[in-house]
Amino acid sequence: MGMTYVQKILARACGKESVEVGDVVEPKVHLAMSHENGAMAMNQFVEIYKGTDLEAKVWDPDRIAIIFDHRIPAESAKTATNQKKLRDFVVNQKISKFHDIRGDEGGICHQILPEYGYVRPGYVVVGTDSHTTSHGALGAFAFGIGATEMAAVWTLGHVLNVEVPATIKVDVNGKLAEYVGPKDLILYLIGKITAEGANFRVLEYHGDTFKNMSTSGRLVVCNMSVEAGATSGIVPADDETLRYLKQEAGVSDKLELFGPDDDAVYEQVIEIDASTLAPQIACPHMVDNIKTVDEVAGTKIDQIVIGSCTNGRLDDLEAAARILKGKKIARTTRMLVFPASWRIYREALKRGYLNDLSEAGAVVCNPGCGACLGVHQGALGDNEVALATTNRNFKGRMGNPKAEVYLCSPDVAAASAVTGTITDPRAGGR
Amino acid sequence: MGKIVLKVGDDVSTDIIYPGRFMATVLPTETPQYTFADETEFNKKLNAGEIPQGSFIVAGENFGCGSSREQAASCLKGWELVIVAKHFARIFLQNAINLGLQMVICPDIEAEEGDELQIEGEVLKNLTSGKEFKIVPLPPARQAIIDAGGLVAYTRARLLAGK
């Protein structure tokens, strides 16, 4: 019987010929990523070694990445102290993939990992962050775990007692219309299968829409796969993956490509005609509360956010700048921009996107998670409404349970900035 | 046996259980104070010590969806609450098992705030209504971790056994 992509990756990571859905396996980990919440993993790591007489040492300092992104620069003494402790840990444990608060190599973890070539096709990647699913865009089996589980990985180098998940095949064909992009595709899919539709399952993406999609777009889709509950989203690595890793991430070692077997067994197959999609909006307070843009057009917006690990990349800033260049953001709204990394920031600066956005009235903030999780910058006032290119709109997500968050693509966000209300980028606003 | 002290609906996210703004707090001794911080009345009762250990929270589908923040399981564990849900989101379920938080998967649960519940093997009894509901066992892959009392102890044992 054939294996799905993730079955194949797991079989390799376990040194087995094959694995079946439901098997309990302990795959070795190729990359283990944490951000500020590594502070919690660090405490548990110390706990594990307590009373053992063994020196607490991570299994492989070159396979651990720690990236500060959630609260940078630190918003409080407590955060700064956590970051300080982690910095010491990085030095003591000789962890090589460390991205501190720096304007040269900093950024959001899910951007830094691909950008620096830390993820390769066929890898098993774990991260103490639910959006670790992002890295499926490069053909890795990547999933989120908690801090204690990370401490166990740091100790042993493999994930304990993983049940091989079933896979849902998502077959997407057709050309996305102008002003419709990967964000609209994943929002549509989440709306269709609901926020728990893929719980404990893998979403494996196929079809010519994905073949023609850039790695940046694939990152959007895999990033938000977790919003359908998926353990992981994954796009079989192909020529585009190799191009990205070589050209953009500077990877020079030989990469091996393999995909799922032709006779792989899927739990379900979902087919989508991408050419029929309109811009999609996730409405408060659930990410599966999906409407098309015309159904909510005219909704008044107080704050627009462009950024995050979902849509803070160069093509997203370009899309926004194209719409906003020479225009003004409505006086009734405000717009915050958080590029996903400093590398993106600098490139967007060079190309003039940041200038266009700033001249239109946007506030360009430092790369990082920023307003996305509502602890740091860009909190919302009571009864305010936000429109964001981020990935979650749970009640309280942007720091205020009395506020509302709508999610959309960068095109919709930019077009809406001009009018101050939710606006279809295909109609006016541009 | 315990009382249902809070009943919530479907898709209760980790942003509700443990809001992101308290994420700089990482010690298990400090997380409980922020449990359901935005459900102010419930949070007040917890912090006033009015909710006995072993009390139940009853939820609908997909409890714990969203972020991987372990504080969401850690804070509930701190109060020794028992969580009954129709089903749980994956990462939350895993975190809860890893920390030894007691969870009950009960797809057919019918109960109201104030009802008394009792777990008897694979059955959840609502002593107030007299109804009984079947419990779905936790993932078998995780049983060894549950039996060890959590992932720290389990990993330590594996470490000492040479992986």
Ligand code: SF4
């Ligand atoms: S940008 Fe938002 S979703 Fe992405 S890692 Fe940061 S907080 Fe999480």
